[in-house]
Amino acid sequence: MAQIVIDTANHIAGYAAKAARAKVVAAYPITPQTTIVEKIAEFVESGEMEAEYIRVESEHSAMAACIGAAAAGVRTFTATSAHGLALMHEALHWASGARLPIVMVVVNRAMGAPWSIWPDFSDSLSQRDTGWLQFYCADNQEVFDTIIQAYRLCEDERVFLPAMVCLEGFLLSHTYMPVQIHNQNEIDDFLPPYKSGWTLDVNNPVTHANLVSPEWYMEFRYMIQEAMENAKRLIPEIDMEYGRRFGFQYGGLVDKYQCENADLIICTMGTIGCEAKVAVDNLRKNGLKVGAARIRVYRPFPVEEIRKLALQARIIATIDRHISFGMEGFLASEVKASLYHMEDKPLIAGFIAGLGGRDVTFKTIEGIAQKSLKWLERGRVEKETEWIDLRE
Amino acid sequence: MVSIKELPREEYLLKGHAACAGCGPSIALRLLFKALGNKVFLVVPACCTTVIQGPYPYTSFAVPLQNMLFEATGATASGIAAALRIRGLEDITVVGWAGDGGTVDIGIQALSGAAERETNFIYICYDNEAYGNTGLQRSGATPYGAWTTTTPTGKKERKKNMPFIMAAHKIPYVATACPSYPTDFVNKLRKAKEIKGTKYIHVLAPCPTGWRYDSSKTVEIGRLAVQTGIWALYEIENGKFRLNFPSDRLVDKAKRKPIKEYLSMQERFRHLTEAEIEKIQMWIDEDWEYYRKLASSEACV
Ligand SMILES: Cc1ncc(C[n+]2csc(CCOP(=O)(O)OP(=O)(O)O)c2C)c(N)n1
Ligand code: SF4
Ligand SMILES: [Mg+2]
Numbered sequence: 001m002a003q004i005v006i007d008t009a010n011h012i013a014g015y016a017a018k019a020a021r022a023k024v025v026a027a028y029p030i031t032p033q034t035t036i037v038e039k040i041a042e043f044v045e046s047g048e049m050e051a052e053y054i055r056v057e058s059e060h061s062a063m064a065a066c067i068g069a070a071a072a073g074v075r076t077f078t079a080t081s082a083h084g085l086a087l088m089h090e091a092l093h094w095a096s097g098a099r100l101p102i103v104m105v106v107v108n109r110a111m112g113a114p115w116s117i118w119p120d121f122s123d124s125l126s127q128r129d130t131g132w133l134q135f136y137c138a139d140n141q142e143v144f145d146t147i148i149q150a151y152r153l154c155e156d157e158r159v160f161l162p163a164m165v166c167l168e169g170f171l172l173s174h175t176y177m178p179v180q181i182h183n184q185n186e187i188d189d190f191l192p193p194y195k196s197g198w199t200l201d202v203n204n205p206v207t208h209a210n211l212v213s214p215e216w217y218m219e220f221r222y223m224i225q226e227a228m229e230n231a232k233r234l235i236p237e238i239d240m241e242y243g244r245r246f247g248f249q250y251g252g253l254v255d256k257y258q259c260e261n262a263d264l265i266i267c268t269m270g271t272i273g274c275e276a277k278v279a280v281d282n283l284r285k286n287g288l289k290v291g292a293a294r295i296r297v298y299r300p301f302p303v304e305e306i307r308k309l310a311l312q313a314r315i316i317a318t319i320d321r322h323i324s325f326g327m328e329g330f331l332a333s334e335v336k337a338s339l340y341h342m343e344d345k346p347l348i349a350g351f352i353a354g355l356g357g358r359d360v361t362f363k364t365i366e367g368i369a370q371k372s373l374k375w376l377e378r379g380r381v382e383k384e385t386e387w388i389d390l391r392e
Numbered sequence: 393m394v395s396i397k398e399l400p401r402e403e404y405l406l407k408g409h410a411a412c413a414g415c416g417p418s419i420a421l422r423l424l425f426k427a428l429g430n431k432v433f434l435v436v437p438a439c440c441t442t443v444i445q446g447p448y449p450y451t452s453f454a455v456p457l458q459n460m461l462f463e464a465t466g467a468t469a470s471g472i473a474a475a476l477r478i479r480g481l482e483d484i485t486v487v488g489w490a491g492d493g494g495t496v497d498i499g500i501q502a503l504s505g506a507a508e509r510e511t512n513f514i515y516i517c518y519d520n521e522a523y524g525n526t527g528l529q530r531s532g533a534t535p536y537g538a539w540t541t542t543t544p545t546g547k548k549e550r551k552k553n554m555p556f557i558m559a560a561h562k563i564p565y566v567a568t569a570c571p572s573y574p575t576d577f578v579n580k581l582r583k584a585k586e587i588k589g590t591k592y593i594h595v596l597a598p599c600p601t602g603w604r605y606d607s608s609k610t611v612e613i614g615r616l617a618v619q620t621g622i623w624a625l626y627e628i629e630n631g632k633f634r635l636n637f638p639s640d641r642l643v644d645k646a647k648r649k650p651i652k653e654y655l656s657m658q659e660r661f662r663h664l665t666e667a668e669i670e671k672i673q674m675w676i677d678e679d680w681e682y683y684r685k686l687a688s689s690e691a692c693v
Contacts, residue, residue: 024474026467052474057505061467064460064502068471071458072433074478076471094461200433200456200472202484207451209459216448 003181009140009172012179013079013105013165014039016147018049019187020103022077023194026054026065030084031117032169033107037079059084063091063102070100071208075151075194078102081169082109082123089127095162096131096224098209099197101154102162103147104132108270108321109169110356118357119168121269121322125298125330131224133163133231134299136269138255140177143167145248148182149238152191158230160197168321170357171271182246190245232300253302255294256309258284262291264372265313265346266365267306267335269295272319272354278362283369290369295331306338315347315381317372319365319388321354328352328385349381353388364388393579399426409452411444414607416597416614417491417518418444419571424489424516427581430455432485433476435469437499438462439491440524463498465490466506469513477512485585486513492533493523495594496554507561507590514584514591517554520599528602535622536675537668539660540602546663550675558592559628559693565591566628572598572614576625576636596623604659616654618642621676624683631692635683643684651676 005015013036017025025044027037043049052069056062059080066076080088085106095102106124110116124134135150137143143165150163167173198208212220236252243249257277259265266276273294283290293309295302310316320329327333332350339345349372354360368388375381404425411418417440425432434457436442442459446452460468465488473486488506490499495517503515522540523529530540532552539546559566565587569577577595584591598614600607617623618639625639635643642648651673655661664672686693 023478024471026471026474050478052478054470054474055509056467056470057501057508058467060461060464061470061502061505064464064467065471065474067460067464068435068458068468068473069475070471072472072475072479074475090461091464200458202431202433202456205430205454205456207445207448207453207457207459210445210451210457211442211447213447 002183004178005181006176006178007140008035008174008176009143009167010035010107010174011039012140012144013147014043015181016144017077018043019181019184020077020148020151020191021075022051023074024052024054024066024069024076025078026056026062026069026076027078028056028059028062028080028084030081032109032173033079033081033084035173036105036107059087060091063088063095066102067091067095067098067100070102070196071098071200073194073199076102079105079107081107082111085123085127086111089130092127092130092132097220099160100162101151101160101196103150103154104162104164105147106164106166107169107173108166116356117169119171119321120355120357121166124164124166125322127164128299128330131161132299133161133297135163135165135297136295137165137167137172138271138273138294140172140179141248142250143172144179144181145242145246145250148187148191149242153231153234153238155195156234157195157197158234159227161224161227161231166270168270186245190242228300232302235297250296253297254305255296257292259291259293259309261289261312263289263314263376264291264369265309265316266290266292266369267295267316267318267331268292269298269331270321272321272360272365275360275362276365279365279369282362282366288369288373301334301338303338306335307342310339310342310346313346315349315372315376317349317351317368319351319353319360319368323352323355332385347376347381349375350385351388352385358389394575394582396575399578400429404430404454406452406454408446409444410446411440412601412607414600414610416571416599416610417441417520419610420518420577420595420597421489423571423574423577424487424581425455427578428485428487428585431483432487433458433472435460435465435472435486435488437465437490437494438525439494440520441489442525462494464502465494465499466502466511466515469515470506470509470511473512488513488515490515490517491524492517492519492521493531496532496552504561507558507563507592510589512588514581514593517594518597519594520597520602522599522602524599524602536672537661537664539663555592555594555628556693559631561590562631563590563592564630567593568624568626569593569595570614570618570623570625571595572611573618573625580627602660605657609657613657616649616657619649620651620654621648621680622651622654626683628693633686633693635687643680643687645677645680
């Protein structure tokens with residue numbers, strides 16, 4: 001029987017790791033991720049979850065232990081935030097290079113210095129190029145569902161890559177919402193036992209990941225790129241099947257809202273996407289043709305979907321909870337890059353908002369929309385990157 | 393106890409591996425497989441062994457091997473051991489095989505964590521007293537006075553005592569070894585295999601390329617290290633310290649060869665002054681006084 005629980009996204013992530021039957025969990029505590037590992041410790045100690053929980057001494061070791069366990073043939077789970085994720089960086093490359101289908105929750109938190117425990121995407125977006133799939137969630141139900149979907153995707157032989165399921169610290173991690181925990185048999189049916197491309201095996205003594213000369217290295221990289229392309233195809237299929245089975249569905253790569261015949265599309269990630277929907281409703285009431293597109297999957301980047309949206313929109317406003325210093329937000333850059341080859345491109349306005357946990361409400365977004373529409377009227381974007389709510 | 397004649401004939405370190413001629417670590421590696429057989433999962437971080445195994449798509453290892461990040465051997469082994477426990481495959485021996493740099497320097501945290509968590513595996517530090525892979529820079533295990541490429545006038549600090557650091561973790565088994573004493577090493581590996589928990593074996597493995605001696609002299613250099621007492625063969629079993637043959641015969645200073653015999657065979661010590669050699673001799677004698685006390689006492693390390 002499905003069950004409704006009212007709980008935080010962190011605890012829900014623990015429920016999802018249990019429901020996915022992860023067999024080895026290795027994690028190290030960091031705010032605001034801590035309550036995930038606490039929940040899992042509870043599940044394991046009470047016997048509700050049949051898993052080995054390795055209380056490692058650092059995040060680098062957490063990822064290394066997941067790599068070892070995945071290589072030795074079991075499903076693995078870990079979770080971290082900000083500085084923990086940064087400390088893992090080297091091991092993230094190793095996990096994807098070794099094609100191990102590890103699933104990790106990243107509870108998004110701003111990077112120091114100065115210390116901040118509040119959310120932005122500077123932690124996970126700094127890991128953009130590590131070869132991990134990246135999902136961004138907008139509510140607690142989506143956290144549960146995306147973790148289950150991520151395992152199914154990562155363990156597909158056309159993919160065999162690790163995935164990050166990202167959720168914003170406090171905004172989701174510590175916020176209570178009702179969530180449906182689906183029937184375990186049905187989850188088992190959707191998510192078969194662990195599968196990976198290779199396993200350490202005494203009967204087949206293979207040397208894994210030894211030195212590769214320039215004659216071979218590029219082919220290994222190309223295969224990862226192919227796997228990313230395959231994932232891009234598979235994500236909407238898996239999301240649709242999931243929707244049929246469980247009644248929850250998220251638009252595949254991009255969660256689109258009122259985008260048909262919209263002049264302006266507000267392009268976001270994470271919880272800002274929820275606020276954007278409220279803003280769209282309000283703006284539409286005033287007769288403004290506005291829609292919202294929440295990028296749910298950042299890697300692989302949904303280039304084709306962005307192009308489709310751009311066919312009808314006259315301006316796209318990107319809201320980045322992130323800044324690539326010396327340039328702009330990644331979302332702005334990648335939306336622009338996606339559209340470069342189009343003949344008739346919409347204008348693109350880049351906004352930076354919500355760094356280090358600053359509130360981004362529907363009102364903030366309505367302001368962004370008004371400004372964008374004004375620029376549309378004038379026929380040009382007057383500021384390449386606009387910082388929102390910046391103190392004078 | 394095995395004798396050398398009883399060692400299995402099977403070879404799991406295959407011909408054509410890429411070690412330098414006379415490489416001490418590769419002798420130790422061959423013995424490792426002979427002692428443990430091929431029902432092992434091996435974790436190897438960045439080190440000379442990364443090169444010794446040979447490049448893709450070849451390998452000179454006939455056991456399943458996971459290459460891993462330089463500092464992550466202990467943690468990776470923890471993950472493998474956990475997976476094997478869950479899968480009910482605990483008859484497979486998990487072995488971490490790392491250099492001195494990967495052990496006493498960059499990998500000490502992951503190793504310490506794995507030991508504290510009582511990870512069920514054998515960790516072997518093969519100690520060639522420098523970073524061989526990257527061209528012989530100093531490590532925390534480089535001895536006082538030794539030339540390396542980053543200590544061109546000789547290292548000014550003493551060698552880190554890693555076996556005792558591991559003993560301080562209260563793990564069930566710590567031992568030292570040297571490939572010049574193959575049966576001692578093999579017996580220690582066999583013993584370690586039967587013990588549950590973290591087992592640590594520190595192997596002094598002479599390196600002709602780094603230590604600057606003729607590649608035909610590796611076994612002799614290893615013997616001299618033991619005979620002069622700069623390297624002692626011992627075990628610390630559940631905290632109890634015991635010297636092994638032939639080190640157990642060398643407690644009396646008169647039985648030990650002067651350290652000069654060992655130092656003068658290696659170019660890396662060429663520049664040492666008499667005063668420095670004397671200082672090294674004095675430190676060795678102090679170490680042995682400590683070993684004598686430990687071996688004769690009931691107290692645990
Ligand atoms: C994080 C990181 N830093 C540095 C290196 C470069 N590196 C590879 S092997 C090595 C030295 C290995 O020394 P040791 O552990 O003593 O093994 P040996 O090469 O002597 O066998 C270094 C510095 C690396 N691979 N990873
Ligand atoms: S440098 Fe030394 S340890 Fe490394 S392969 Fe050569 S002889 Fe062996
Ligand atoms: Mg070394």
